[in-house]
Amino acid sequence: VRLAKQHNVTSIADFLAARYGKSRVVGVSATLFATVGVLPYIALQLQAVSSDFKTIAEPRPWLDGSRGVVHTDTSLIVAALMAVFTILFGVRHVQASEQHRGMMLAIAFESVVKLLALLTVGPFVLFVLFEGPADLLARVEQVPAVADRLAREGSPLTWVVTTLLSGMAFLCLPRQFHVAVVEHDHPASLATARWLFPFYLVLVNLFVLPIAAAGLLLLGPQVNPDVFVLQLPIAHGQSWLSAFVFIGGLSAATSMVIVACMALSGMIGNELVMPYLLRRQGRWGAGGARDMGPLVVFVRRAAVVLILMAAYAYERIISGYLPLASIGLISFCAVANFAPGVVLGLYWRRAHRLGVVAG
Secondary structure (H helix, E strand, O other), X not given: OHHHHHOOOOOHHHHHHHHOOOOHHHHHHHHHHHHHHHHHHHHHHHHHHHHHHHHHXXXXXXXXXXXXXXXXXXXXXXHHHHHXXXXXHOOOOOOOOXXXXXXXXXXXXXXXXXXXXXXXXXXXXXXXXXXXXXXXXXXXXXXHHHHHHHHOOOOXXXXXXXXXXXXXXXXXXXXXXXXXXXXXXXXXXXXXXXXXXXXXXXXXXXXHHHHHHHHHXXXXXXXXHHHHHHHHHHHOOOHHHHHHHHHHHHHHHHHHHHHHHHHHHHHHHHHHHHHHHHHHHHXXXXXXXXXXXXXXXXXXXXXXXXXXXXXXXXXXXXXXXXXXXXXXXHHHHHHHHHHHHHHHXXXXXXXXXXXXXXX
């Protein structure tokens, strides 16, 4: 964070380029890699909102009595709306510091909404659908298939690798870097974030296992586990709770997509498009480069639309083939490639830009 402020860094690509002598090759490589690598992460959010909406939108009967639902492509509508949101709230004008205090406040609020939704549905599962944790555990033990699925230990190596990938993603996903480093404003807040962020993660994950166990017991393996948290309240007549959970999920997905697109569009503009346009303007003379502000905003807005359309195309191709967590891991693997350059670049003086690009 200190180095980022010192060099007025605007993205993870800018950070890597600054550390390796303002290397254009490093900046461009990181931007291209991030743009392709983060598409699955944005597609994941589109698929999550789309599947959640289909879960809570009950099909209405047609006039002849047959069941039907208006066949609309929810993912496309969500992608279009998120493009509008991002352009309106994230790419309204160009700021040298790339800081958006109002947007960060809104995202912090959305994070609280998501947490409250999970902390509401968790006790509902434990103490309304069951008579407490002991009752849930006893019911799980009575069904060997569910007990085996919950108790089965995976490969320790897989657990270690997944944990490392998650740690690298926390540092290297463009949206994570943007929120944690670029938007960082008050040095004192870093001390709070050190304990508050892990505490938040513990609270978010507190009821994951009980909800998974309850879903397997009450809904069965045929229901997609990604929507257990919505289906459990619906199946027991608590539509208000499902609506609250849907709002929490929608707000979380929206904030993730907006910041990811905002960060990527800034990288594309700063590292790829604007240097090319500035070189061309230079050939035309200084008169052509008087006010680049509107052009920078246009480039970033166009990048937001293209990124979301590409993510939508990706979501259409992989829809139904992969669970949401697996789609996220694809992006984690992609951005993990930045970790050696970022971490070693902080501590190893002999690190070289060619090593970073080759890595």
